[in-house]
Amino acid sequence: MTKVAVASFDIEFYQYLNPRGEILGDLPEFAKRAADLIPLYRDMIVTRIFDSKAVTLQRTGQMGTYASSAGQEASVVGLSRAMHKEDMLFPTYREHGAYLARGVTMTELFVYWGGNEEGMNFANACGDFPVCIPIATQVPHAVGAAYAFKLRGQPRVAVPVCGDGATSKGDFYEGINAAGVWNLPCVFAVINNQWAISQPRSRQSACQTMAQKAIAAGIPGEQVDGNDVIAVYDRFVKALNRARSGGGPTLIESITYRMSDHTTADDAGRYRNEQELIQQKALDPIDRLNTYLIEQSVWSEQQNQQLIEEVTAEVDAAANDYLNTPRRAPHTIFDCLYETLPKAYQSQAGRLTALGDV
Amino acid sequence: MAELTLLEAVNKALAYEMAADQDVILLGEDIGVNGGVFRATDGLQDRFGEDRVVDTPLAESLIAGMTIGLAAQGLKPVAEIQFMGFIYPTIDQILNHAARLRTRTRGRISCPMVLRAPFGGGIHAPEHHSESTEAMFAHIPGLRVVIPSSPARAYGLLLAAIRDPDPVIFLEPKRVYRMLKQDIDDSGEALPLDVCFTVRQGTDITLVSWGAMIHETLQAADQLEAEGIDCEVIDVATIKPLDVETILESVQRTGRCVIIHEAARTAGFGAEIAANLAEFGLMNLFAPVGRVTGFDTVMPLHLLEKFYMPSTENICATVRQTMEYS
Missing domain, CATH: 3.40.50.970 (Thiamin diphosphate (ThDP)-binding fold, Pyr/PP domains)
Known part of the structure; x- marks a missing residue:
């Protein structure tokens, strides 16, 4: 009998800023001047206030069902700020902060969640994909885009984002596997927020980390503290640069926490222990960077208040724009069905055209 | 060529x-x-x-x-x-x-x-x-x-x-x-989408089919011609969106229609065509719309597949039945 180990692997976990706001080891170059982190801090504040407003709009009957990203701000801001403009994001329904960082307007996001596809038109911004609600189905889209980037020799990277639950699905595995086969410029973000609606992380997979699923696809996988925006940004920049220069795909599992219900239609009290939420609040991504910035004397409580007021006013103004956005005329549901509406459906469209702009 | x-x-x-x-x-x-x-x-x-x-x-x-x-x-x-x-x-x-x-x-x-x-x-x-x-x-x-x-x-x-x-x-x-x-001719010339092709002109009955079944349908039309039944045959080609006008126009002339497809009967695409005829062509019909289709069974393995698939004989029989209405 011969018995030899034919494969082995390690999964590394990266963290620069611990939950108490203390720095661990040497900071990467972009983070050496603490004041340079203020824009990332601002993005996280924007994301949280936007989420809060969206939930309020839904609760007051002024918007549809909404999935808050509270608690995940460092993960979405870090990865999206690490991307180049010409890279392409393939998000789920919970990366509002990533869209905002990439130039989608708050009004557009409100319009979409308010029940109007026009919000995914991104009229003045990037070519990112629209939100993806069927779990993990966006992963193969990103692989296709990455194949196109490589075929055309474009220095662009596709970034599909999915959650811990999505790693249980075939599309996730089919996507990372193919990206490995073709060495594609693709960085897979798994935002592990510990919950897939009512099911905890432990119910998704017996594997020790989600990052190690990358190993089965023959690509590098790593974990990052998803509540540490410095670590998220740094690891994504490195993976994106590697992908952009032909070094192939990477999977980054970002460990964070869903502080909200799954959506406004959900009640996490049915399945989640309140104690867990209290423990997780101590790991808050915004608090820890705030603590660090103040401790470094580049930020103050007063500046923080000012920022919150300024962003709240910006979000309120966007919400007003959304609430004042005219409804689309009913017949417009036929407008973008095909490039040119086939004759077969013109009489159906005519029935709605007859209604006018109701 | x-x-x-x-x-x-x-x-x-x-x-x-x-x-x-x-x-x-x-x-x-x-x-x-x-x-x-x-x-x-x-x-x-x-x-x-x-x-x-x-x-x-x-x-x-x-x-x-x-x-x-x-x-x-x-x-x-x-x-x-x-x-x-x-x-x-x-x-x-x-x-x-x-x-x-x-x-x-x-x-x-x-x-x-x-x-x-x-x-x-x-x-x-x-x-x-x-x-x-x-x-x-x-x-x-x-x-x-x-x-x-x-x-x-x-x-x-x-x-x-x-x-x-x-x-x-x-x-x-x-x-x-x-x-x-x-x-x-490998000239790169495309055919139009969204339209049916009338592959055989006829005056007595309209046979509507697509894909492989067009061939059984055309054979049936040849056999029926010998019996004095003149079939028009329409190849739907694009089933979505459906060019219902070509079918309605034909049935307006013939007053009879049989739809032939290999797929199972229930909610097969023939049902959509029959529904269109009922909605928009009923007053032109001399006979109920006939359907010759696969059965509502699991597709059998190959030893029995010929009994599942519509045959030229099945098509002829349904056409003869449809012609009996006057």
Whole structure:
């Protein structure tokens, strides 16, 4: 009998800023001047206030069902700020902060969640994909885009984002596997927020980390503290640069926490222990960077208040724009069905055209 | 001009468009080195390279999903699903994404893709290789579903499908792959989508079919002619969107209609045509609309498949019955 180990692997976990706001080891170059982190801090504040407003709009009957990203701000801001403009994001329904960082307007996001596809038109911004609600189905889209980037020799990277639950699905595995086969410029973000609606992380997979699923696809996988925006940004920049220069795909599992219900239609009290939420609040991504910035004397409580007021006013103004956005005329549901509406459906469209702009 | 089978016509159309348009790219299982299990893509990888004729991992949802990503980048991907029995993992991608990407981005991102698959019975294939489930795709808003019945139609409709700016499901009747040859001028001329083709003129009854069943239908029309029944035969070709006008116009003249398809009867696409005749053509009908279809059973393995599939005799019998009404 011969018995030899034919494969082995390690999964590394990266963290620069611990939950108490203390720095661990040497900071990467972009983070050496603490004041340079203020824009990332601002993005996280924007994301949280936007989420809060969206939930309020839904609760007051002024918007549809909404999935808050509270608690995940460092993960979405870090990865999206690490991307180049010409890279392409393939998000789920919970990366509002990533869209905002990439130039989608708050009004557009409100319009979409308010029940109007026009919000995914991104009229003045990037070519990112629209939100993806069927779990993990966006992963193969990103692989296709990455194949196109490589075929055309474009220095662009596709970034599909999915959650811990999505790693249980075939599309996730089919996507990372193919990206490995073709060495594609693709960085897979798994935002592990510990919950897939009512099911905890432990119910998704017996594997020790989600990052190690990358190993089965023959690509590098790593974990990052998803509540540490410095670590998220740094690891994504490195993976994106590697992908952009032909070094192939990477999977980054970002460990964070869903502080909200799954959506406004959900009640996490049915399945989640309140104690867990209290423990997780101590790991808050915004608090820890705030603590660090103040401790470094580049930020103050007063500046923080000012920022919150300024962003709240910006979000309120966007919400007003959304609430004042005219409804689309009913017949417009036929407008973008095909490039040119086939004759077969013109009489159906005519029935709605007859209604006018109701 | 060259005498081509349907399979060769598919190959010619793919080659023509790949040479004419750098953005056309093929992907699928075993389509490259092997040239496809039926050889539809034979020689294309040698000619156009591995980057444009892509052998994928064995993952159908990936194939459909990445096709969407490629199309959204402005490429014109033509994906092959090896058999219709393996197409079902793609429905999530086709229904939830390909068919609605233009709508859900208000036209910002479109999906000019083709998903090809051989379908239908009659070649003694193993289990899961012989079904006809075109109606499932015809139910999805935003798609086109195109089914050629002959080499010439395969050539012209496939070119049209590749050039179409929206997603097309292109279902190839594999029983016809090598059944007959036709002279085809490899001129790159497409046929129109969204229209039926009247393949035989007649005055007594309208027979409506598509795909492989066109051939049994035409045989039936020949037999019935000897009995003094003059059949008009319509090849639907694009089942979605349906050119109902050509069918209504024909039935207005003949007053009788029989619909023939290989797929199971319940909610088969024949039901949609019959419903249109009931809604818009009832006053022109001398007889109930007849349907000759597969049974509402699981498609049997090959020893019994001929009893499942409509035969020329079945078609003749239903036509005779329909002619009895006066």
